[in-house]
Amino acid sequence: MLAIEADALRRTYTSRTGWLKPRRTETEAVRGVTFEVAPGELFGLLGPNGAGKTTTIKMLNTLLLPTSGTARVFGHDVARDPVAVRRRIGYVFGGDRGLYDRLSALDNLRYFAELYGVEARDQKRRIAELLDLVGLVGREKESVEGYSRGMRQRLHIARGLLHRPDVLFLDEPSIGVDPVAARDLRRTVADLAAAGTTVLLTTHYMAEADELCGRIAVIAGGRICALGTPESLKSRVRGRDVLxxxxxxxxxxxxxxxxxxPGVRGVSAEDRGALQVVTVQTGRGSAELHGPVLAALDGLRIGRVTSREPSLEDAYITIVEEAAGAADPSVEPAEAEVSADTEKPAEAEELAV
Structure with missing residues (x-):
């Protein structure tokens, strides 16, 4: 039996604008997403902001109903049997929501253990196991408001694992986390997958996806544009050089x-503090293009110029740009978010059984 099955999932949001003459508009955030995840697999879902990642995850974990299509978790339909699905999943989302700042980590875990229906006789042992797993032993009695972003994210993971879920959804868990804390989070996630937990991970960090994921789906404009192992995705740009x-x-x-x-296959720019890094993909062995590329940037103050082999990030950018080029320009896909009370961890509580 598959851990996750998504078949032609769609989600459309309807909104009204205007007062005297209200106008109804529809935004299709997810447009026929299909993929499967095997038990024990660490599966990545990558895509730009507004691509439909979070909407897809919220349909899979019962927080949103699909407009059409079907989704199952270990055979349980997310729309017809949401309680059975919630018993088998955990959900960890990035950011500061989902915890009570004025409580200690220990009290947070006790509270959510009650919500998740963890037997009272098992709570103490389970909480101790999880504190050890996420490296918070010795800090569990401190107020969460004094925790760093990395410590909060580790506590989020512990919260999501309280009821021993078969599937763990990790929605950008390392967002805003410093490199050392992010490394610790990656180690924790890898250990979970090695222990048999099925993990579906969304992230904007390509190195993280490359290191952790056995397979990756790239979603853009609400559709799956590519699906395969990190190596198979990188093979799309293997015949290129990167400047x-x-x-x-x-x-x-x-x-x-x-x-x-001529000869340029792709161009992107990324802000890094006061400067930008321009990434130019060219055909293999196109060293003669370096001069024309620098000439095209004439008038700018240029810093370091390096040439390297293509990475998963280069493959990802290529896939997303190709998808954007093929998209209908009259359609503007966007990912609508479900509003949440920032003071109350509503999503975590709603998933509790």
């Missing part, structure tokens, strides 16, 4: 100049 250029004041006009150069 990275540090520059200041990069604008769209100059990027378009680079895109129009």
């Amino acid at each position: 990275e250029i540090e520059a200041y004041g990069v604008d769209e006009e100059r990027l378009d100049r680079v895109r129009r150069l």
Whole structure:
């Protein structure tokens, strides 16, 4: 039996604008998503902001009903049998929501153990096991409001594992976490998968996905654009070279100049503090393009220029850009979020059985 089955999942949001003459508009956030996850697999779901990742996860964990299509967790339909699904899943979302700041970590876990229906005789032992697993032993009696972002995320994971779920949904767990804490989180997630827990992970960090995930689905515009192992996704750009250029004041006009150069396969720019890093994908052995690329960026202050082998991030950018180019320009996909009270961990409580 598969751990997760998503078949042609769709989710449409309806909203009204105007007062005297209200107008009804529909936004299709997820457009026919299909994939499967085997028991014990660590599966990655990657995509840009607004691609439909969180909406997909919320349909799989019963927080949202699909507009159409079906989803099952260990054979239980998320729409027809949500209670059975919730008994078998845990949900960890990034950010500061989901915990009570004025309580200690120990009191938070005791509270959620009650919500999740953990037997009273098992709570003390289970909480001790989880505190040890996430590395919070010795800090469990401190108020959560004094915790760092990394400690909070580890406590989130402990909360999601209280009832021994078969499937754990991790929605950007390392967002805003420093590199050392992120490394500890990755180690914890890898240990969970090694112990047999099925993990579905969303993340914006490609190195994290490359290190952890056995298979990855890339979602853009509400659709799955690519699915396979990290190596199979990287094979899409294996015949390319990557040129990275540090520059200041990069604008769209100059990027378009680079895109129009013969032999250039892809161009992107990322802000890193005061500077931008321009990534240019070219055909293999196209060292002669370095000069024209730098000429196209004429007028900018240029820093370090390096050439390297393509990575999973380069493959991801290529897949997303190809999907954007193929999309209908008249449609503007967006991922709508479910509002939540920032003072109350509503999602965690709603999932509790």
